[in-house]
Amino acid sequence: xxxxxxxSRRQFLADSARTASGVALLALGLGFYAxxxxxxxxxxxxxxxxxxxxxxxxxCVRCGLCVxxxxxxxxxxxxxxxxxxxxxxxxxxxxxxxxxxEDIPCVKACPTNALDKSLDNIDDARMGLAVLLDQxxxxxxxxxxxxxxxxxxxxxxxxxxxxLQHNRRSGKHTLFIPVxxxxxxxxxxxxxxxxxxxxxxxxxxxxxxxxxxxxKHYRLGWEEKRKAGGSLVTPDEQHKYNLPEGMDYxxxxxxxxxxxxxxxxxxxxxxxxxNRNAEQx
Amino acid sequence: xxxxxTYPGRTALLEKGWFSAYKWLLxxxxxxxxxxxxxLLGPWxxxxxxxxxxxxxxxxxxxxxxxxxxLLQSFLAGHVLESTAVIGAIIVIAFYLLVGGRAYCSWVCPxxxxxxxxxxLRDRLHLKGGTHFSRQVRYWILGMSLVLSVVTGTMAWExxxxxxxxxxxxxxxxxxxxFIVAAIFMFDLFISRQGWCGHLCPVGAFYSILxxxxxxxxxxxxxxxxxxxxxxxxxCPEKQVIRPALKGEADNIGPVIMSPNCTNCGRCIDVCAKxxxxxxxxxxxxxxxxxxxxxxxxx
Numbered sequence: 001x002x003x004x005x006x007x008s009r010r011q012f013l014a015d016s017a018r019t020a021s022g023v024a025l026l027a028l029g030l031g032f033y034a035x036x037x038x039x040x041x042x043x044x045x046x047x048x049x050x051x052x053x054x055x056x057x058x059x060c061v062r063c064g065l066c067v068x069x070x071x072x073x074x075x076x077x078x079x080x081x082x083x084x085x086x087x088x089x090x091x092x093x094x095x096x097x098x099x100x101x102e103d104i105p106c107v108k109a110c111p112t113n114a115l116d117k118s119l120d121n122i123d124d125a126r127m128g129l130a131v132l133l134d135q136x137x138x139x140x141x142x143x144x145x146x147x148x149x150x151x152x153x154x155x156x157x158x159x160x161x162x163x164l165q166h167n168r169r170s171g172k173h174t175l176f177i178p179v180x181x182x183x184x185x186x187x188x189x190x191x192x193x194x195x196x197x198x199x200x201x202x203x204x205x206x207x208x209x210x211x212x213x214x215x216k217h218y219r220l221g222w223e224e225k226r227k228a229g230g231s232l233v234t235p236d237e238q239h240k241y242n243l244p245e246g247m248d249y250x251x252x253x254x255x256x257x258x259x260x261x262x263x264x265x266x267x268x269x270x271x272x273x274x275n276r277n278a279e280q281x
Numbered sequence: 282x283x284x285x286x287t288y289p290g291r292t293a294l295l296e297k298g299w300f301s302a303y304k305w306l307l308x309x310x311x312x313x314x315x316x317x318x319x320x321l322l323g324p325w326x327x328x329x330x331x332x333x334x335x336x337x338x339x340x341x342x343x344x345x346x347x348x349x350x351x352l353l354q355s356f357l358a359g360h361v362l363e364s365t366a367v368i369g370a371i372i373v374i375a376f377y378l379l380v381g382g383r384a385y386c387s388w389v390c391p392x393x394x395x396x397x398x399x400x401x402l403r404d405r406l407h408l409k410g411g412t413h414f415s416r417q418v419r420y421w422i423l424g425m426s427l428v429l430s431v432v433t434g435t436m437a438w439e440x441x442x443x444x445x446x447x448x449x450x451x452x453x454x455x456x457x458x459x460f461i462v463a464a465i466f467m468f469d470l471f472i473s474r475q476g477w478c479g480h481l482c483p484v485g486a487f488y489s490i491l492x493x494x495x496x497x498x499x500x501x502x503x504x505x506x507x508x509x510x511x512x513x514x515x516x517c518p519e520k521q522v523i524r525p526a527l528k529g530e531a532d533n534i535g536p537v538i539m540s541p542n543c544t545n546c547g548r549c550i551d552v553c554a555k556x557x558x559x560x561x562x563x564x565x566x567x568x569x570x571x572x573x574x575x576x577x578x579x580x
Contacts (some may be wrong), residue, residue, distance in 0.1 A: 015415060019414075019415055019417065019418050019421050020421065022418070023418065023421040023422055023425050024425075026422070026425065027425045027428075027429055030425075030429060030437055030438075030440065030441060031429055031432065031433055031437070033440060033441070034429065034433040034435050034437050034440055035433060037435075037440060038435065054434055054435070055360070057358070057434070057435040057436065058355060058358035058359050058360040058434055058435055058436065059355055059358075059360040060436075061336045061337045061347065061348070061351045061352070061355060061366065061436070061439075062334075062336050062439060062445065062449060063333040063334055063336040063337035063338065063347075064333055064334055064449065064452075064453055065332055065333040065337065065338075065339060067453070068323070068329075068332045068333065069332070077449065077453055077455075079450075079455045079457055080446060080450070080455070080457045080458070080460075080461065081457060085435070085439075085440060086439075086440060086441075086446065087336075087439065087445065087446070087449050109332075109339075110364075111333075111337045111339070111345055111347060111364060111365045111366040111369060112337070112347075112352075112355065112360070112364050112366040113360075113361075113363060113364040113366075114360075117364075
């Protein structure tokens with residue numbers, strides 16, 4: 001009798017150990033897999049209102065309600081075999097970008113707040129950040145006037161502006177350099193989709209990949225000066241440029257500036273002076 | 282006895298007629314396929330009665346329904362529950378507390394059609410043997426999935442849960458879903474009898490636990506009529522649940538099947554030629570009320 005009890009207890013313990021070991025092996029694999037899929041590929045962009053990937057994966061129940069309510073078929077659910085958490089919503093900017101609906105139906109549809117309900121202005125969305133990655137192929141960097149990324153930007157002149165620079169190749173033209181401003185860029189991906197190149201030169205990246213960060217102790221002198229209304233260290237002495245008469249230099253005013261003076265000894269066109277000398281000879 | 286090759290439910294079919302012998306099976310299939318069909322009506326025909334999938338859905342733009350197991354994983358992964366999903370989960374919990382926790386498995390989950398078919402074929406093809414697990418493994422996996430949600434901070438089981446993968450895949454039209462369906466089918470057919478739903482699936486285990494206090498139960502009300510044909514044991518996906526209720530009279534056990542693993546599929550009701558079983562309520566489980574015909578006689 002006692003023998004029987006002992007052997008059945010042995011059997012029970014052995015069975016439990018077998019089950020526990022099997023399940024523990026499964027847990028080990030699943031645990032590592034869970035860690036692995038927490039990194040989202042750079043080309044997959046989460047819908048507006050999704051927080052960090054970790055928060056998102058703890059709250060998204062993969063119901064697809066956001067996908068169903070997206071009027072532009074932008075959002076898709078990831079499929080088995082995709083490199084990130086299966087069944088979660090994402091979009092690829094190059095294929096169909098976010099159209100930035102004013103009423104943000106995807107966020108409204110979310111039953112779990114995985115897409116943050118407090119996002120009420122789509123301009124405040126931060127799905128990623130556009131970066132002009134390939135300066136070697138961007139047409140505007142070659143001195144051409146493509147400007148397409150700038151023109152399609154829903155926040156034109158805020159999220160993307162054109163920065164004028166001297167074209168050193170031609171010597172006489174201007175480069176219209178597209179510059180993305182992270183204060184305004186929502187990461188909608190319209191620029192990436194519209195880029196006319198075979199492979200887009202401008203791409204939306206996850207913000208943590210796209211953005212650098214200044215050391216916390218860094219202070220930019222000119223900004224501190226502006227905030228304080230004057231120099232905080234040495235007496236603020238006006239820098240003197242050694243410039244031709246009648247010219248002034250101001251960085252914010254885009255470099256060399258002709259002073260507005262009526263009594264200039266020379267004509268405003270330097271060719272006039274040259275020609276005059278030739279005539280006198 | 283003639284040596285006729287027979288199958289469970291044959292006697293019931295001959296004695297009760299086709300409809301009575303397949304009534305609950307038929308109703309279940311209509312329900313399971315109907316639920317999928319309502320979900321597919323939107324993407325296929327453009328009639329949006331239900332949006333989402335079985336993880337979380339919105340019916341007619343008013344009724345939210347959310348799978349409480351998913352929400353539990355989400356909560357354990359560190360998400361603050363404060364949304365319509367909570368209301369949706371409460372509605373779902375209330376519903377299954379009424380109709381039986383694992384009614385989800387047998388009446389809603391589309392995987393059930395796959396595993397039932399595999400089980401049916403396995404019996405008909407006389408495929409014996411295979412790998413045996415304890416039926417408790419599902420509870421271990423359930424516990425593991427919850428612990429892992431805490432540890433990894435994600436809804437761990439949802440990364441591989443074939444149940445939600447298939448439900449979502451069918452509703453959202455993902456072709457790769459059919460590989461998962463095939464995998465489960467072959468697992469149940471060749472590797473382990475009732476292996477997925479009856480042994481491994483933590484979703485079913487969750488609904489079992491949810492259904493412990495549930496009301497609607499199958500009861501062997503007329504168990505004195507039982508002629509030991511074993512047909513109910515043959516068709517039951519959780520055959521261990523029948524015995525206490527059917528054979529427990531001598532041990533003073535009531536006729537209601539109280540095991541939370543019973544899926545309320547009603548197949549035992551179908552296949553019993555002696556009409557031993559019927560759907561009943563947990564409260565009608567007194568062993569001391571003798572039955573005369575279908576009427577209770579109280580002393």
